Amino acid sequence: MREQKIRTMEDFAAASGISRPTVSKYFNDPDSVRQSTRQKIEEALERFEYRPNIFAMNQNRRATKNIGIIVPYLADPFFAEIVRVIERRCIDAGFSPSLFSSHGEREREIDILDNLRSLKPAGVLLAPLGRQSDKAAIEAFCSDVPTVLFDSSIEGMGEAFVGSDNYSFVSQTVEYLSRTGDRPCFFEMMHPANPNANKRRDAYLSMMQRLQLEPHVLRVAGEGWGFEEIGRQGGLKLLAEDGLPTNTVLCSNDRLAIGFLAACYEKGVRVGRVEGCDLRVASHDGHPFSQFTCPSLTTSAHDYAMVSEHAVKTLFRLIESGGRFGKREETLFPARLIMRDSA
Amino acid sequence: MREQKIRTMEDFAAASGISRPTVSKYFNDPDSVRQSTRQKIEEALERFEYRPNIFAMNQNRRATKNIGIIVPYLADPFFAEIVRVIERRCIDAGFSPSLFSSHGEREREIDILDNLRSLKPAGVLLAPLGRQSDKAAIEAFCSDVPTVLFDSSIEGMGEAFVGSDNYSFVSQTVEYLSRTGDRPCFFEMMHPANPNANKRRDAYLSMMQRLQLEPHVLRVAGEGWGFEEIGRQGGLKLLAEDGLPTNTVLCSNDRLAIGFLAACYEKGVRVGRVEGCDLRVASHDGHPFSQFTCPSLTTSAHDYAMVSEHAVKTLFRLIESGGRFGKREETLFPARLIMRDSA
DNA sequence: ATCAAAACTTCACGCGCGTAAAAATTTATT
DNA sequence: AATAAATTTTTACGCGCGTGAAGTTTTGAT
Numbered sequence: 001m002r003e004q005k006i007r008t009m010e011d012f013a014a015a016s017g018i019s020r021p022t023v024s025k026y027f028n029d030p031d032s033v034r035q036s037t038r039q040k041i042e043e044a045l046e047r048f049e050y051r052p053n054i055f056a057m058n059q060n061r062r063a064t065k066n067i068g069i070i071v072p073y074l075a076d077p078f079f080a081e082i083v084r085v086i087e088r089r090c091i092d093a094g095f096s097p098s099l100f101s102s103h104g105e106r107e108r109e110i111d112i113l114d115n116l117r118s119l120k121p122a123g124v125l126l127a128p129l130g131r132q133s134d135k136a137a138i139e140a141f142c143s144d145v146p147t148v149l150f151d152s153s154i155e156g157m158g159e160a161f162v163g164s165d166n167y168s169f170v171s172q173t174v175e176y177l178s179r180t181g182d183r184p185c186f187f188e189m190m191h192p193a194n195p196n197a198n199k200r201r202d203a204y205l206s207m208m209q210r211l212q213l214e215p216h217v218l219r220v221a222g223e224g225w226g227f228e229e230i231g232r233q234g235g236l237k238l239l240a241e242d243g244l245p246t247n248t249v250l251c252s253n254d255r256l257a258i259g260f261l262a263a264c265y266e267k268g269v270r271v272g273r274v275e276g277c278d279l280r281v282a283s284h285d286g287h288p289f290s291q292f293t294c295p296s297l298t299t300s301a302h303d304y305a306m307v308s309e310h311a312v313k314t315l316f317r318l319i320e321s322g323g324r325f326g327k328r329e330e331t332l333f334p335a336r337l338i339m340r341d342s343a
Numbered sequence: 344m345r346e347q348k349i350r351t352m353e354d355f356a357a358a359s360g361i362s363r364p365t366v367s368k369y370f371n372d373p374d375s376v377r378q379s380t381r382q383k384i385e386e387a388l389e390r391f392e393y394r395p396n397i398f399a400m401n402q403n404r405r406a407t408k409n410i411g412i413i414v415p416y417l418a419d420p421f422f423a424e425i426v427r428v429i430e431r432r433c434i435d436a437g438f439s440p441s442l443f444s445s446h447g448e449r450e451r452e453i454d455i456l457d458n459l460r461s462l463k464p465a466g467v468l469l470a471p472l473g474r475q476s477d478k479a480a481i482e483a484f485c486s487d488v489p490t491v492l493f494d495s496s497i498e499g500m501g502e503a504f505v506g507s508d509n510y511s512f513v514s515q516t517v518e519y520l521s522r523t524g525d526r527p528c529f530f531e532m533m534h535p536a537n538p539n540a541n542k543r544r545d546a547y548l549s550m551m552q553r554l555q556l557e558p559h560v561l562r563v564a565g566e567g568w569g570f571e572e573i574g575r576q577g578g579l580k581l582l583a584e585d586g587l588p589t590n591t592v593l594c595s596n597d598r599l600a601i602g603f604l605a606a607c608y609e610k611g612v613r614v615g616r617v618e619g620c621d622l623r624v625a626s627h628d629g630h631p632f633s634q635f636t637c638p639s640l641t642t643s644a645h646d647y648a649m650v651s652e653h654a655v656k657t658l659f660r661l662i663e664s665g666g667r668f669g670k671r672e673e674t675l676f677p678a679r680l681i682m683r684d685s686a
Numbered sequence: 687a688t689c690a691a692a693a694c695t696t697c698a699c700g701c702g703c704g705t706a707a708a709a710a711t712t713t714a715t716t
Numbered sequence: 717a718a719t720a721a722a723t724t725t726t727t728a729c730g731c732g733c734g735t736g737a738a739g740t741t742t743t744g745a746t
Contacts, residue, residue, distance in 0.1 A: 008702060019725045024704060034712085034723060054461045056702035059398035060731055075423035075631065083417065084446045096458070099442045103427045115439070118397045228635045258635050265637035266684075288418065292571045292601050294608035294637035341609075351732060362695045367734060377693060377742085399732035403701055 006048045016044030027052050067095045068116045068124040073225050074101035077288040085308040104225035106132045113141040123315045127151035130194040146323035150311040152194050159318050159325045162311040165332035169284040169300040170203035172337040177248050185216035185245050188252035191223050197252050216245045231259025239267045248280040254287035261293050273343050280343035295341035303333045349391045359387030370395050410438045411459045411467040416568050417444035420631040428651040447568035449475045456484040466658045470494040473537040489666035493654040495537050502661050502668045505654040508675035512627040512643040513546035515680040520591050528559035528588050531595035534566050540595050559588045574602025582610045591623045597630035604636050614685050623686035638684035646676045
């Protein structure tokens with residue numbers, strides 16, 4: 001009983017008995033039309049299953065409903081989890097999220113920003129590569145497109161930053177470890193990809209000072225995003241050289257710790273907090289896999305839900321404010337210590 | 344010294360001294376214009392950094408240059424790795440890939456297909472959820488949009504399927520395990536999310552028969568995409584009940600094995616192939632994390648590179664063929680056994 | 687130099703929809 | 717019932733580009 005093929009908004013407007021400009025208004029914001037006409041349109045929508053041409057829409061709209069999501073490294077389940085939450089919120093708010101991963105490559109990040117620009121997004125959630133990022137490119141992008149940074153901050157860029165408080169991570173682990181056993185030494189990469197790593201080291205040093213303990217930073221070779229392998233190689237080297245100053249190792253992040261634990265296992269070093277163990281290992285992030293390491297990893301976890309939730313809310317607020325905040329906002333969420341078997 | 348603002352292709356054509364239709368032709372395919380004009384355009388392109396409006400382009404083109412990539416579960420690094428390769432190939436071929444993850448949810452997959460339709464993609468690479476997928480929705484989608492399935496096949500859908508040969512996985516692990524030790528029992532989920540799991544079980548049974556060994560399938564409770572936890576819980580239960588008929592466990596996939604290994608560690612069961620070990624554990628997939636388990640996991644690995652490469656090539660061929668093949672193609676790549684410490 | 691093929695230019699239309707302005711209608715307020 | 721306010725309809729234009737037709741120029745082979 002379908003009258004005729006509905007192809008354009010013109011057709012659909014005729015079929016629903018509403019003028020096209022009003023229908024257009026409805027699709028832009030269903031609440032902007034009178035309740036009764038909204039009902040009529042939605043009835044017709046069920047009868048004819050028409051969808052406006054997305055390209056024609058975006059060509060003419062002042063602002064699109066697109067939202068860009070950029071993460072540095074999708075093979076890290078940490079980001080996959082955050083993306084899942086963010087996508088859902090965007091869709092629920094009537095936006096179309098587009099997901100991009102820099103895959104740890106500087107050039108990819110630049111290209112993504114470039115392509116995203118032509119999508120004329122209403123806003124962008126950007127977790128930058130960090131040290132590898134082309135600062136100038138990001139700065140230029142942020143001045144063109146309303147952008148909220150998350151996970152890893154770059155000084156002064158974006159209208160807002162939402163992330164975790166690195167000091168909170170480290171203070172909890174250091175406090176816990178030093179209270180329940182030997183003082184922790186800090187295990188990290190020589191050239192961290194991410195500014196969070198630097199903040200964590202600083203936090204470690206300051207905490208140790210506060211507790212009047214001698215700090216010890218172990219920096220292992222390796223670059224790039226293959227953290228596990230770097231942690232493993234570094235661990236093997238340290239264990240072979242007997243290079244651990246204490247029997248408690250605090251890793252900068254969980255992926256490094258996963259590699260370090262693998263090294264310990266290979267070398268027959270028993271990790272744990274119970275009697276008979278040689279070493280305690282703890283870490284930071286609350287990585288999805290941290291509960292399946294051997295032994296399960298004691299770690300200080302991001303508040304994933306809060307970070308992603310707040311990042312999205314901030315972006316929505318930014319969009320509503322016309323793309324600019326008066327001054328850059330910075331929100332940090334505290335971590336939550338998860339005590340498991342490794343320390 | 345920038346003469347004036349270049350906003351439209353009209354402006355750019357004037358600035359480059361080429362007519363707009365020819366410029367348009369160039370952007371559609373740079374090789375479709377004479378070498379000398381191509382050069383002129385590209386010179387102007389550097390001077391003026393103009394980019395055509397993507398929405399106006401796509402609105403009028405017969406076929407867009409968009410390619411959709413859909414994966415069932417992005418938190419699995421397996422897919423993240425495949426996506427990385429596929430994206431790169433698409434970009435190099437002049438396409439714009441859009442990435443979507445169903446995040447293990449049936450409704451998300453349906454929505455993605457729905458949204459993707461209005462992007463009028465030239466082609467789609469789809470790794471379906473599997474058992475949870477809405478078969479009718481996928482079938483309808485495939486009949487509208489040129490689609491190549493990968494990773495997990497659905498009988499008869501899509502113009503082609505590219506994946507790994509499950510029999511190859513299992514035959515290698517079973518052969519190796521039974522040759523070097525006790526016969527393997529097969530560890531899997533009660534209700535696998537993915538048809539590959541069924542094929543692997545069948546392959547196990549047939550291999551065991553061929554080798555004249557008694558098969559033993561252990562099916563543990565659990566649904567959804569949290570394989571590690573399912574493997575862990577199942578492992579704990581089996582170990583507590585002393586429910587293992589042999590001292591060799593072959594897991595259906597690596598994520599299950601990661602959980603199973605965690606259970607073994609918790610229970611103090613020593614896994615490995617060397618003397619003094621209680622149990623051997625092997626698995627399938629070649630998961631990026633499988634080398635960091637404790638002990639490192641012996642597994643039969645996908646040929647990631649070949650699968651992603653061939654999937655992309657097949658899609659390109661499909662697009663060039665006008666979106667239809669005469670008959671459905673199915674390409675399976677063999678696995679490669681990676682011997683590590685767990686078995 | 688000749689000529690056909692290839693490539694380009696000019697001209698023109700249309701894609702599907704956003705949006706502005708003015709007129710007509712409905713709703714809310716007193 | 718009268719009036720103001722809110723909403724919708726009518727009308728019309730334009731977004732930036734793809735594409736076709738017809739005419740002109742360039743190319744490359746003879």
